[in-house]
Amino acid sequence: MAAHNPKWLTLSSALAVAIIFASTVYFWRRKSRGGKDARIQELEDSLMNALEKCAAERQGRIKAQQALRKALVQQNSESCDSNSYPMAPIAVIQSCFSTRNGTPRQPLLVPLARACLKFDSARVPPASLEGLEGYSHCWILYVFHLNTDLEKLWKHPSQSKFKAKVRVPRLKGERMGVFATRSPHRPCPIGLTVAKVESVQGQTVLLSGVDLVDGTPVLDVKPYLPYCDSIGEATVPEWVKADNLLAVASVNFSQGFSDGLANCWPIVEKRSLYTSQHEFQGLIKQVLSWDIRSVSQRSQPHNSIIKSGLKNHDGDEISGNGSEEVSTSSDNVVYHLILEGLDVSYRIDCNSNVVVEKVSRLSQNQIANKINSNT
Numbered sequence: 001m002a003a004h005n006p007k008w009l010t011l012s013s014a015l016a017v018a019i020i021f022a023s024t025v026y027f028w029r030r031k032s033r034g035g036k037d038a039r040i041q042e043l044e045d046s047l048m049n050a051l052e053k054c055a056a057e058r059q060g061r062i063k064a065q066q067a068l069r070k071a072l073v074q075q076n077s078e079s080c081d082s083n084s085y086p087m088a089p090i091a092v093i094q095s096c097f098s099t100r101n102g103t104p105r106q107p108l109l110v111p112l113a114r115a116c117l118k119f120d121s122a123r124v125p126p127a128s129l130e131g132l133e134g135y136s137h138c139w140i141l142y143v144f145h146l147n148t149d150l151e152k153l154w155k156h157p158s159q160s161k162f163k164a165k166v167r168v169p170r171l172k173g174e175r176m177g178v179f180a181t182r183s184p185h186r187p188c189p190i191g192l193t194v195a196k197v198e199s200v201q202g203q204t205v206l207l208s209g210v211d212l213v214d215g216t217p218v219l220d221v222k223p224y225l226p227y228c229d230s231i232g233e234a235t236v237p238e239w240v241k242a243d244n245l246l247a248v249a250s251v252n253f254s255q256g257f258s259d260g261l262a263n264c265w266p267i268v269e270k271r272s273l274y275t276s277q278h279e280f281q282g283l284i285k286q287v288l289s290w291d292i293r294s295v296s297q298r299s300q301p302h303n304s305i306i307k308s309g310l311k312n313h314d315g316d317e318i319s320g321n322g323s324e325e326v327s328t329s330s331d332n333v334v335y336h337l338i339l340e341g342l343d344v345s346y347r348i349d350c351n352s353n354v355v356v357e358k359v360s361r362l363s364q365n366q367i368a369n370k371i372n373s374n375t
């Protein structure tokens with residue numbers, strides 16, 4: 001009979017053993033998984049406790065920092081009667097513009113305008129610049145260090161005689177509220193500009209399209225982000241759009257200019273930001289394509305010449321602002337532009353045609369005098 005069939009008994013025994021083995025495996029798997037679940041829960045609890053402790057420590061650190069800052073501000077307020085913050089330049093600009101006169105009024109107007117942004121190694125580790133080369137442009141926050149009224153900022157506000165309105169070139173000298181302009185004469189002499197990033201070499205950044213004078217202290221550098229920094233629907237007052245008031249009709253060079261530049265070029269070539277005198281001449285043309293004269297010079301350009309008493313290497317006197325005025329004809333009004341230590345003299349007629357006459361070299365002392373002559 002089938003019940004006594006040895007083959008059937010063997011199959012039944014094997015089935016029983018399989019069932020027992022499967023049950024044993026299932027039991028141990030559940031036990032093992034239960035152990036793992038407990039371990040995971042223990043780790044999650046530990047992590048949560050650590051995060052809570054970290055958050056508490058962070059809150060305590062923030063409160064301590066706020067208390068310290070409040071105490072420092074109070075101390076500074078009692079000592080100099082003004083609040084201050086721990087800010088210092090982190091870099092300096094080496095620019096093609098030796099003086100304020102001729103430095104563009106806005107960035108990117110002169111594409112050939114170059115500068116080196118040199119960081120202070122004591123304040124800025126080299127790793128701070130990693131990744132900057134991936135951006136085409138950057139924002140630069142800087143100090144208007146050549147303002148002639150900086151000493152007013154150290155006085156009490158009631159004695160500073162701060163001017164709420166400034167003369168605007170596009171309004172032909174009419175005044176506008178300082179915060180509606182980009183005048184360098186502000187309650188806090190901080191400037192904001194944008195420049196093209198040409199390259200990053202160690203702790204030096206080569207820039208172009210700059211409107212910064214040589215020696216400008218830099219407070220910070222930030223990458224330019226088109227998706228949030230460029231506002232397509234932004235609007236400006238009508239007087240801001242009047243670019244044609246500052247554009248000249250033409251820029252031409254005299255016959256002897258190239259020879260004069262060729263004589264000067266070997267002296268400045270090694271420290272120049274430009275690879276050739278032809279490229280440097282292109283810079284001159286771009287700069288003078290905009291009327292760089294002051295409002296007072298443009299309002300009375302052809303009945304007086306302003307003399308500063310400063311002479312270049314050729315013995316010619318360099319005109320400037322704030323000195324004796326001498327009557328002369330329109331053909332004799334000569335203006336000067338200082339680029340990379342070279343004195344570029346030019347004339348501009350009543351139809352805004354510019355003729356660049358010659359170029360000569362200035363000594364470091366003469367450049368320093370020029371910087372301090374309010375031009």
